[in-house]
Amino acid sequence: MRILILGTGGMAKNHADAFKAIEGVEVVAACDVSAERVDAFSENHGIHNRFTRLENALRWGHFDAVANVTPDAVHHSTSMMLIGAGKHIFCEKPLAENYAHAAEMAEAAEQAGVINMVNLSYRNVAALQKARRMVLAGDIGQIRHFEASYLQSWLASGTWGDWKSESKWLWRLSRRHGSNGVLGDVGIHILDFASHAIGSEIVQASAHLKTFDKAENGHIGEYVLDANDSFVMMAEYANEALGVIHASRWATGHLNELRLRVHGDKGALELLHTPETTTLRGCLGSDINTPMWREIEAEPVDSNYQRFARAVAGGVRPEPGFRHAANLQRILDHAMAEDAPLPSIHDGRR
Secondary structure, three states, X not given: OXXXXXXXXXXXXXXHHHHHOOOOOEEEEEEOOOHHXXXXXXXXXXXXXXXXXXXXXXXHOOOOEXXXXXXXXXXXXXXXXXXXXXXEEEEOOOOXXXXXXXXXXXXXXXXXOOOEEEOOHHHHOHHHHHHHHHHHOOOOOOEEEEEEEEEEOXXXXXXXXXXXXXXXXXXXXXXXXXXXXXXXXXXXXXXXXXHHHHOOOEEEEEEEEEOOOOOHHHEEOOEEOOOOOEEEEEEEEOOOOEEEEEEXXXXXXXXXXXXXXXXXXXXXXXXXXXXXXXXXXXXXXHHHHOOOXXXXXXXXXXXXXXXXXXXXXHOOOOOOXXXXXXXXHHHHHHHHHHOOOOOXXXXXXX
């Protein structure tokens, strides 16, 4: 497979390194609107063919697939061009800024027959795949309740750098710069994390979003800090599992942590993933009477990059595809639209 890297910002390095490490895959070109950026990236990764316009790359055309690592706001326009040219696409998350665009991308990719996949990177976590297999096998019975969280602390600490002075963080706090806040940025990850393990689709959801004051008049330079910093969502799945999903950038003490608890009528699972470690524990069988939790080993799994390359080579549809990501975006859009304040306790009072 010959692949082009579209967008050569910070995340592009991960894509280039991952694809170059796969046997049978060659990174043949790079494209970015910034000539300086694409030249520096290409020199670092030994890429000869480089472009500053996607149209020019498509006219050249000597590639089979594209890693779309452009900003969120242009995933739709660039992917629609690639689909029209019959190129397979491995797209960064979120698939699009809204459900209408994401659904259009999914429909177009399916109609064109191009291989499409979204880099929901926590699918690479072996413990998540193990938990899913156990749930689908009925090891914990009928799921009744769940809790899922994605906790970051970069607004509360300096571990990630100075967010008040670095554009790579500030744009994530500004709707004007294309951000849908923590809901759009990592909300899609924790939604996918929970849904994949639970093995079902959300059928009902309601959410509350919160934007905290972070600067005088809510501005830092050109950035209006109006994107949500925290969200809490209630959700019910088609299999009747009921629970809560929440995320925050103000989670002091948690660098980058995903946690999932799934409770069934025959047992329960708890999954904790951080940059340093991953643990999966179960309370199963007679242990539910104690209760006793025991660690569960998970076998290594292929990465999203490997599975995409294999799908292109074999002509098979991989997951998570555009359609799944579009369905997640539908839930995120609903959460944005349904976030309304509760009427005052004084309303209607005589």
